[in-house]
Amino acid sequence: MSRLFDLDWQLLADSCLMIIAIFFLFLILSYFLFNPARKMLEGRKEKIRNELETAKTAMQNAQSLKKEYEAKLKDVDKEAEVILSEARRKALANENAIVAEAREEAAHILDRARVEAELEKQKMSDDVKREIVVVASLMAGKIVSASVDSAMQNQLIDETLKEMGEKTWLN
16 A cells, blocks of 8 residues: 555654754753844843833933023023122112212312301401401591501590491401
């Protein structure tokens, strides 16, 4: 009888040996080829996981730094406004101090000018008094000439001064 496959013991033994050889070949290839490839893939997977973790941490740090810098920028604006307002306040205080000092100096200058005017007025008044005395004595001297003695002359001067008035004499 003719069979399509001739199953004999030899074919079965060869098939078993081939299966065992393929199994050992698979084990050897698995040990030398598949395991390093798996380790390499596992290493890459771990590296990618670490990089994702690092990127996530870096993103969180960047977000927190961004918030912190935004808060600092707001604080900087507020601080700049405080500094500017303080500078304006100091400038206004300096301006007021300078104006007050200028007013005080102007008041001193006016006081000195008044005092000097008063002194000048007094000096002029004294000069006028001297001139009046000189003119009165000359007039009395011409009128009385030689007949009037010094007591009479003093009396005439006093009368002349009284006639001129106290206000005229003091001014």
